[in-house]
């Protein structure tokens with residue numbers, strides 16, 4: 001990768017204008033992913049002067065600047081409190097601490113990485129992404145959006161709610177990409193189930209969620225029914241890391257285990 005110019009933005013407007021000056025200009029998050037890319041860029045736009053590296057807990061929300069590192073995100077007490085720690089656990093499953101001190105939460109979302117251990121658990125929360133200049137959209141809307149996104153992710157806003165979460169990453173080794181990852185949350189808005197690295201990017205299992213959310217109280221046979229709905233409606237596939245049938249077996253076991261855990 002070759003970057004011809006480096007530009008430190010003084011405002012969001014300045015960053016946005018510079019980004020859109022040339023089709024190959026790029027925003028830098030932590031740079032961990034960009035470093036591996038072979039593409040050349042005219043200018044790399046640095047957001048580090050814009051105070052986007054803070055986590056602020058408000059009465060009803062937690063606001064996370066897009067440049068917050070995965071490590072700061074993982075160890076933050078407000079994040080640790082979400083769903084009894086499953087979001088922190090998921091962030092902590094990405095590579096080692098040294099790596100997590102570099103990679104940013106913003107870069108981890110923008111990339112829509114199919115293997116992401118960040119997107120899958122975040123999908124199970126009520127969460128808004130704030131972009132400059134467009135404004136806000138849900139994480140699910142962003143994941144489903146198509147085409148090149150030439151705007152700047154400024155912050156991620158998570159609604160605080162009491163509940164219990166579950167996260168499971170299955171990989172060949174602890175430092176490997178996920179073969180499958182599963183996140184489940186049970187809170188005041190009901191059940192939310194997300195599955196990632198299918199090998200496609202994380203998706204919500206709407207049919208299973210709708211089924212569980214219309215029940216007064218879910219028992220084990222309801223959970224078996226929800227697992228069937230996950231296996232019927234979520235698309236799994238094969239790649240060099242795992243076959244479709246193996247992924248389906250993993251989902252069958254871990255979705256049930258996760259659901260049993262969040263209702264206990």
Ligand SMILES: Cc1cc2nc3c(=O)[nH]c(=O)nc-3n(C[C@H](O)[C@H](O)[C@H](O)COP(=O)(O)OP(=O)(O)OC[C@H]3O[C@@H](n4cnc5c(N)ncnc54)[C@H](O)[C@@H]3O)c2cc1C
Nearest residue numbers: 027029030031032033034103104106107108116117152153
């Ligand atoms: C070797 C390696 C192993 C990994 N393993 C895992 C893993 O096991 N699990 C997992 O979940 N993830 C994994 N990742 C992904 C990693 O966690 C980060 O998601 C990734 O590095 C991107 O974050 P970054 O801050 O480095 O982004 P960068 O590399 O800086 O940027 C990535 C992309 O996002 C854009 N971007 C960044 N910030 C913004 C912003 N604020 N607004 C608009 N665009 C922006 C950049 O222009 C670029 O296109 C791995 C990455 C690497 C390099």
